Amino acid sequence: MPDTSWLRAARRPQVVDIALAALVLVAVSLQFLLPERDNDDALSWLGFVFGAATALPLVWRRRHPYVTGCAVGAATTAMTLHHTPPPDLVFGGFVVLYTVAAIGAPWPRRLMLLVWLTGAAVSMTFKERAEPFEYAFHLMSLLGAYGLGRLARIQHAYTEAVEERARRLAYESEMEAARAVARERARIARDMHDILAHAVSLMVVQAEAGPVVVRSDPSRAEAAFDAIAGAGRDAMSQLRRLLGVLKEPQSSRPPDRSPQPSLAALAQLAAQVEAVGLPVEQLQTGEPGDLDADVEVAAYRVVQEALTNTVKHAGATKATVQLDWGVDELRVTVRDDGRPGKARVQGAGQGLIGIRERAAACGGTAATGPGPDGGFWVIVTLPTSVRQAG
Structure with a gap:
């Protein structure tokens, strides 16, 4: 060099x-x-x-x-x-x-x-x-030197403005990248919380019930242990997909990140919750619309977290999951007949905070609190696509 x-x-x-x-x-x-x-x-x-x-x-x-x-x-x-x-x-x-x-x-x-x-x-x-022409020559020479200085000053100011704009754009780009990283970290944290909280809650309930019935009702105990294994396998599968997002691909093929949970998996989710002894009723009104992938995942996670909270905290005897399809929005309602609990009423739990964050990230709203007839309600409104499913 x-x-x-x-x-x-x-x-x-x-x-x-x-x-x-x-x-x-x-x-x-x-x-x-x-x-x-x-x-x-x-x-x-x-x-x-x-x-x-x-x-x-x-x-x-x-x-x-x-x-x-x-x-x-x-x-x-x-x-x-x-x-x-x-x-x-x-x-x-x-x-x-x-x-x-x-x-x-x-x-x-x-x-x-x-x-x-x-x-x-x-x-x-x-x-x-x-001579007269000498006046013009000398005076114009002085004015020309002064004019060149003014042009240099303008050029310098313009260059500084361009550089300042470039620095500002670079700073804004860095800040936007930092905000994107923060949003992604928050999304991953919510997903991990929902996956682990749901799976561990089901496993704990089944594990506590298994020893009680292992002698009196071996078939029920066997079903409880099968449910524990199923919840663990499902959690591991979802975590592998989630953690794949954090890994850099080693080849030109992107990591496998699909399928993501969707509303079609609500029946399986309800079956998992029913396996621990909490009946789940599923209701639906309106004509189902076409949801964006992020909105559909958010709707599933909202239902998952709401049912997990019911299993963990409410002591409820039943829960209801209702989907109300509108022209441009989907309202998801999860209600139970259990105890509201202080943390649930105040909305201080991480799960309820995650529900509100998910709704806001999709451009929707979330409301939680005691129901009019007791129990606890979670109501989330999410936007749907303009195109409706045929």
Whole structure:
């Protein structure tokens, strides 16, 4: 790789200013280095010193632009009065006006432009006895240098605005990525909670019932242990699908993430709950519509979590799952006849919080609380697709 340290050093402002001062010094020294034989203008060492004084202060033009402008202006005036040689072109003045126009405040830079224009006009009138075209040339040269400085200032401001916008877009992109990660983590946490809470609740209930009936009713005990195994296998299957989302694919084929739970699996879910001794009634009204995949998964998880809470906390004798299909929404209602419980009434449980989060993530709403005739109700409204199932 080629060494670019010299290039980086050359781009430093101090190096640029020193090089520019040296260039101006060479320009004002050309008539000494390459004198013309037919030139009537006298040359003197003091004139050279005044000319050099118009170049050397440019080293500090960025740090002290107005002081530099005054120093260069004073040296140019002295060179004009000395007149050996006369200043044909005020190279230092061009650089000063460019600098104050590019980095100076409005009123000081305008005042300096006025002073230089006035000085040039006075010098040409009383000292140079200039021709009319020379006025236009010299004054337009000064205005041109000032105009280039203004263009540089505008370009710099535009570049800064573009860079700031790029930084802001990059920051917003990072924040959006962070929010997406947070949403995904919250979704995975809700899914894991629902899967594990449901499976463990069923397994605990069956495990507690198994030893009680193992001697008196071996067939019932065997069914309880089968239910435990079935709940465990179902939980493992769902967790494998869920954790597959977190893994980077090792090949071009994406990990298997389907099938996801859907409303078609509610019958199987109800059967699992009934196996632990809680009858579940399923009701449906309206014409079933076509749901987005995320909405359908949310509806299933809502029912799963509500039934899990009933099994764990309510001591209920029955539960009802009702789906009410509307034109553009699906209302899911899960109610039981058990004890509301303090955590359920206040909605402080993680499961109830997850239900509200799922509904909100799909653009729906959720309400939980004691029913009008006792028990506990979970009512979730979710949006459906415009296209209805045929």
